[in-house]
Amino acid sequence: MEISIKNLSKSYGKKAALQDINLDISKGMFGLLGPNGAGKTTLMRILTTLLRKDSGQIMINGIKLEETARIRELIGYLPQEFSMYSNLSVYEAMDYLALLSNIGPVKLRNQLIMELLHKVNLEQNLKTKVKALSGGMKRRLGIAQALLNNPKLLIVDEPTAGLDPEERIRFRNLLRDFSEDRIVILSTHIVEDIEFTCENIGILNQGRLVYKGAVKDLLASSEGAVWTASIDRGQLDEVRSSSTIISSVSEGDKVKLKLLAGEKPMPEAEEARPTLEDAYMHIMKGGVA
Amino acid sequence: MFSQLTLKEVKYQLSNVTFYLLIAVVLLFYVTQYLPYVQNGVLPEPKSTDGYYGERDVTDPEAEIKVIYANIRMYYNFGIIYKQGLLVNKTVILSPEQKEAMKSAMDKLGEFKPKEEGIEDSREEMTAGMDRAMIPKLKLDNPLETVEVKVSYEEYLQIVRDLDKALGGSTYYSDKYRKYILHQPMTYEEAVKEFEEIVAVDRVTNAYGRVFADYMGIAAGLFPVFLSAFVLIRDRRSRMQELIYSRSISSIKYISSKYLGILICLTALYLAIAGHATFATAIAARNAGYAVDLLAFFKYTAAWIVPTLMFSTSMGMLVSLLFGNGGIAILVQFVLWLLSINSLGGSYELYRNVVRFNTLGAYDKYMAWLPQIMVNRIFYVILSILIVMSASWVLSLKRGSINGSKTFKADMVQYKDIA
Numbered sequence A: 001m002e003i004s005i006k007n008l009s010k011s012y013g014k015k016a017a018l019q020d021i022n023l024d025i026s027k028g029m030f031g032l033l034g035p036n037g038a039g040k041t042t043l044m045r046i047l048t049t050l051l052r053k054d055s056g057q058i059m060i061n062g063i064k065l066e067e068t069a070r071i072r073e074l075i076g077y078l079p080q081e082f083s084m085y086s087n088l089s090v091y092e093a094m095d096y097l098a099l100l101s102n103i104g105p106v107k108l109r110n111q112l113i114m115e116l117l118h119k120v121n122l123e124q125n126l127k128t129k130v131k132a133l134s135g136g137m138k139r140r141l142g143i144a145q146a147l148l149n150n151p152k153l154l155i156v157d158e159p160t161a162g163l164d165p166e167e168r169i170r171f172r173n174l175l176r177d178f179s180e181d182r183i184v185i186l187s188t189h190i191v192e193d194i195e196f197t198c199e200n201i202g203i204l205n206q207g208r209l210v211y212k213g214a215v216k217d218l219l220a221s222s223e224g225a226v227w228t229a230s231i232d233r234g235q236l237d238e239v240r241s242s243s244t245i246i247s248s249v250s251e252g253d254k255v256k257l258k259l260l261a262g263e264k265p266m267p268e269a270e271e272a273r274p275t276l277e278d279a280y281m282h283i284m285k286g287g288v289a
Numbered sequence B: 001m002f003s004q005l006t007l008k009e010v011k012y013q014l015s016n017v018t019f020y021l022l023i024a025v026v027l028l029f030y031v032t033q034y035l036p037y038v039q040n041g042v043l044p045e046p047k048s049t050d051g052y053y054g055e056r057d058v059t060d061p062e063a064e065i066k067v068i069y070a071n072i073r074m075y076y077n078f079g080i081i082y083k084q085g086l087l088v089n090k091t092v093i094l095s096p097e098q099k100e101a102m103k104s105a106m107d108k109l110g111e112f113k114p115k116e117e118g119i120e121d122s123r124e125e126m127t128a129g130m131d132r133a134m135i136p137k138l139k140l141d142n143p144l145e146t147v148e149v150k151v152s153y154e155e156y157l158q159i160v161r162d163l164d165k166a167l168g169g170s171t172y173y174s175d176k177y178r179k180y181i182l183h184q185p186m187t188y189e190e191a192v193k194e195f196e197e198i199v200a201v202d203r204v205t206n207a208y209g210r211v212f213a214d215y216m217g218i219a220a221g222l223f224p225v226f227l228s229a230f231v232l233i234r235d236r237r238s239r240m241q242e243l244i245y246s247r248s249i250s251s252i253k254y255i256s257s258k259y260l261g262i263l264i265c266l267t268a269l270y271l272a273i274a275g276h277a278t279f280a281t282a283i284a285a286r287n288a289g290y291a292v293d294l295l296a297f298f299k300y301t302a303a304w305i306v307p308t309l310m311f312s313t314s315m316g317m318l319v320s321l322l323f324g325n326g327g328i329a330i331l332v333q334f335v336l337w338l339l340s341i342n343s344l345g346g347s348y349e350l351y352r353n354v355v356r357f358n359t360l361g362a363y364d365k366y367m368a369w370l371p372q373i374m375v376n377r378i379f380y381v382i383l384s385i386l387i388v389m390s391a392s393w394v395l396s397l398k399r400g401s402i403n404g405s406k407t408f409k410a411d412m413v414q415y416k417d418i419a
């Protein structure tokens, strides 16, 4: 199971949403990181055949993306905005979507639905209307429906947005469980989401892929670029103009800073061990990976 | 699997308020338009003392002149005429010059010479388009008995053509439209013959079945679009397009299941009403001692109405999909519907998706028109299937441009870009 993307570009009118993307993705969890408007949803919609690319070649498991019928059998998708016909219950929604995935016999369908709802811990809510579910439950239902056709490629668009920390962790673990024997592509703009779940990531910024590779390589790439320093409040403006401040904490008259700089920015600065968040900031500010 | 999907659509429609509104409207049509025909039992045998026996088409040249004379005289007295319009008839108030033209045409054609005092002069107005069963027994003017003709048929033709010109054209005196007003009262003998035909050939129920299908077909030509125009829009409104369109179901299967689901609901409704009509009519006819055809209403419903339902359903789906808008689909259907229903029978051009036959009995006419009716109905069955296929094709294109513009044009641009 492998996805290969070559020279992919897509624009909406004059607005370029994706520019010359080259990326290979193989089995396991893949994190797609990027700020709002980076092009994450656009890329996912192209992969799910919902949007046509302008140029480039994409193969999923050796099948050209243009063969939509075969591609659709391979994929499961949880859109960024998951919503259902308003009158359906959890079970009815699953049943309907299963039929749309060509899952035939009633018995088989029923068994499959119960299995999946059990996995996402919704078996107590069969009769609950979808619109009455909490944000977290809705997202879990979203994952269950995306798994109905046992997809080789599971694509989830910002599944943790709007969830409380506890739900978020549960959701990430759920995805991890499902990533065995398949590719799971997860998009997010929260670094923490991918830190402990994904081995490989891609970072999108304004339609360009600014990083691709392993999480640990990303960390290594920003070594020597992250510094901490305690400075006087008065110096703050000066420092801000010469380097990028990641965080600042007041300590009496002093301010404790974490900043990005190619070399020691001031005598009192000390090199810090970069976190993934720091590395992400480094990349986003144009640091070379 | 396909059948289960169809069943889901049926279930949805059974919980859809619009569907119940549609049922109410169709029932209203039935109760107000058809049921009065059988309210007081089926067609009674004509009696020689009835006086008025309904209308029939004019066949005799002299009778034609008399009927036209009476028509001119009546509208001359009213001071207005009607003109055939594209969708509805236009009323024109006569100017003094036009009144003069009417008067002069009338005087040339003949003379009004009633044999009795106090004869009513408005037969046409009161009885136009009505059937014997619907009309109370009236003593009315019969132009065949009250008009004296003064011209030959050729002279008459020249006079009415000139009159049409003087009135600005498109009047019912023109060669094109004259046939619409050429009716004359039936005689007792003719009425008996027609009655016997209805009893023997149509076994009563078939004659009523055609009138039933006529009225109920009018409703079928319009109202289904209120369901079909929104069935695909619903996916967008519920923001479910991404969820549905990325699944492996083929577009043709998806569209057909929705189409069939709606069609099943509509057909079931019509068959149920046909069932009631059978009950209301056939029972009355049986009680009156006639042999009946219990399948008559179902036959005309299946052959005349179902193709209309198929068309209104598929059309609404395609147009709403093309324009991303249910309102446009309703508008398109409304115009087609107006064009289809502006005849009372006899016109079955392919652009008419409703079969009109607004006459009780008239087996001869029915037989004469049957080939046209059949061609028309087969055409609409095939057309509907083609429309469903086109809608599937449009959907398959839309599935690849979810974020794009709502209209088909923008999708096509995208499609060409990659093709």
Ligand SMILES: Nc1ncnc2c1ncn2[C@@H]1O[C@H](COP(=O)(O)OP(=O)(O)OP(=O)(O)O)[C@@H](O)[C@H]1O
Residues within 6 Å of the ligand: A012, A015, A016, A017, A034, A035, A036, A037, A038, A039, A040, A041, A042, A043, A080, A189, B403, B404
């Ligand atoms: N239908 C559209 N028409 C025009 N521009 C669009 C359309 N959809 C997206 N865009 C633009 O394309 C760019 C990429 O959008 P996209 O939705 O892919 O970003 P994203 O990374 O998913 O953002 P978010 O984190 O906010 O979901 C944005 O600048 C967006 O404004």
Ligand SMILES: [Mg+2]
Residues within 6 Å of the ligand: A040, A041, A042, A080, A157, A158
């Ligand atoms: Mg997005």
